Amino acid sequence: MALGGSLSALAAAVLFLGSFLPLATFCAPVLAMVILLPIQEECGPRFAWAAWGAVSVLALLLAADREMALVYGFFGWYPILRPQIVRLRSRLLRLICRLAVCDGLIVLLYGAVLALLAPEAAFSGSGLLTAGTLLCGNVLFLLLDRVLGRFTLLWRRALCRLF
Secondary structure (H helix, E strand, C coil): CHHHHHHHHHHHHHHHHHCCCCCHHHHHHHHHHHHCHHHHHHHCHHHHHHHHHHHHHHHHHHCCCHHHHHHHHHHCCHHHHHHHHHCCCCHHHHHHHHHHHHHHHHHHHHHHHHHHHCHHHCCCCCHHHHHHHHHHHHHHHHHHHHHHHHHHHHHHHHHHHHC
16 A cells, blocks of 8 residues: 555656656656556556556646646556556457557547647648557557566566565
């Protein structure tokens, strides 16, 4: 319980501080996901869901950058889903699942943001630009998946012995 509360507070603080740097819109949510990995590993998915929910609400309430808070709210639960995707036998099926999650979340997140905040600009973009952005998002999401896997392995092999 103390681990969950402490790491959730640290993740919320990272998101709060990240809202002051423009580049941190996408970096701070990734760092918050990594901070919450020990909760998933030590306490299980039930506590990880609770920690993700608490950090998401705190980020929406405290962070000045709403887009960053929404990025964490939409993508922050992926480390909880990741072990189920890793268990799939087929490498191609794992890749398809990862890309489907990424594309679905990007479409939901930015579709909602554009529709709510700028309805006239929601459908005015170029199709090629949108496809290029989605492709870059997919590549970055696959890198995020690899980073989460490496940090999970680091936690299991070395860091959990220290705590």
